[in-house]
Amino acid sequence: MSSINKFISHIKEEKNDNFLLIAHERPDGDTISAVLSLRSMILSYKKKVHPASSQGVPEVFRFLDGWNHIKEDFLTGDFQTIVLVDNGDLKRTGYMSRIIAAKKSGATIVNIDHHPKNDIWKLANINIVDEKASSTCEIVYNIFKHAGMQISHQVATALLTGIYTDTGGFQHATTTAKTLEIASDLMSLGAKLKKISGNISNFKSVSMLKLWGIVLNRMVSRSDLGLIYSVITRGDIQKCQAKEEDLAGVVNLIATIPDERASLLLYELPNDKIKGSLRTENNEVDVSQIASLFGGGGHKRASGFEIDGRLRQTKDGWEVV
Template structure:
């Protein structure tokens, strides 16, 4: 392998594993309109051994479970839907399942209802009764007050004994599980917690691009150098059969790439991701539908939420960190959802000057706080902060959620951790100064950027 990131097939103990919107959108469209072509379609920038192993597993499976981290976003949703349609075309029986609902701004996607939210993964417990000298006349059951179930079998002739009964235990309804865009099993939330035995007994394929991924799969396609999980899914499909990518599949994959690169503005945008995006547009991806629903359609409640967050901006100039917070009461008052806050940190990321860290604290339920951390440069490692609080993600985009904690208390702890990190990184005395307004000129620049984005 000649890449920094690890990817490959691993079976056994995971411990053995090696640990801008508009302008760029027009560029992608121009590549298609002017029929600018590359010497060949973009290919996976990695050893294809893992991809070939994934394809072999898919070929040998029929019933396939598709899932992701429990809070679906554009990348995980796009990757799941693309795989779902491809597997249907291949004659498989996929089930796409995530217990939390799809975000409202993704409801424009075709086949979005294919992702189920309340399906229980019931498994059958088989009791075998065998006696060649006795035929069954009747089977019935009864329950007792203590909760026992009595199964009553009446033979036509002869009788049954305890020696005639055997148990096969739980049957598995899935041949394969594919997990997209999840750093670990716990990130799948209730789906994993309620079906641990299923995940233990079934081959799991782990497709992800997060640096914090713990290689939980039996097969791990994990590459931190790609833009998104959707880009990895593209490389898998490309090696299956390029003809499988129709307009819908192309739209799903482009959705994930656009969202995770911030419409090609983030540092994780690579030549390969640009080439893949152009190829997907060539194959019919509806790029303008994606841009409209991700960036140009905002609820009034979202705009009011942004106003609250902007009014509460705080900055530590010496530690080069900007942060804000939103309370659960404010979300409830504005009938907003936690995902409505994503635009806040994205806008601050592109607008806030002279800072290294941008952090948003959101109380998503009483005394439950979600923390989103962004950094302006790959040299500033946000994951080091997130991991101190049990979180993870990318170097420049990460976070965590803490329960049973006060919003103000947690924000003070996190900012203190950032100040310590910056003091060690930059040198000089420990940072303690906090200014509860952005530095001179910053607020005006942020407001102007928001005005341009909202009313263009």
């Protein structure tokens, strides 16, 4: 039986009636939309379902139907099934120790993802993973099709949002003919592309653009490495009255500079940590390998890592202290 069929029969089994869905940290459009779509699917089997995101729902995705059902917390022990959605690795769930504890006490772990193989594989009882899929939402679409389940216009909009955001508005090389076929089907089911692009691509606040201004102003081109990088401190975010999530699109913007092999944005997180966000548009570069040098991971074209430290300006640039 395929893993998708295993998952569908698991949902249908009578004893499994309480599901926990988990989005990843620094949630993006794919994880939020896939969680919302799966919530709607599991609800239609008349089961209880709790969607959770350790860092809430960024404002730009609050046009999606049902976003307010996603909670930042949950009571452990109540769930027979925990579905990890687009998580990449266990640390990114934001609830690592609780998930491991739940598994020990008998919960079924389901992994739905398009990230390369990671530590969730071993833990999960059911792995629905397709590295070739543009997005987890593309996989969730396939689950709906396998289940023979109707896709409502709200779910169609959510699924298209995940595909749209993970492909950078159908611009990244992960956009295949299959991706466009699915997008087309979702539109005929009522997905509102204009609403998605309006909310996602055109959602720029004054504070966000001020923060982007600092990022762009500080760009350093290391031609010896083929790398462009920039940095943002906690102070910059405060000064612009911006939020960390406002940085999401600017690293993609830097990556569009021709002839660069990769781009890197380093920004300070609370608790003396630094997040590194890597992008490339170059077919020969795999930024997940760079991220893994620092204990991170992700996709070939978009990856990230976290290190301890703070950023300090020196007379020739920036250093990590």
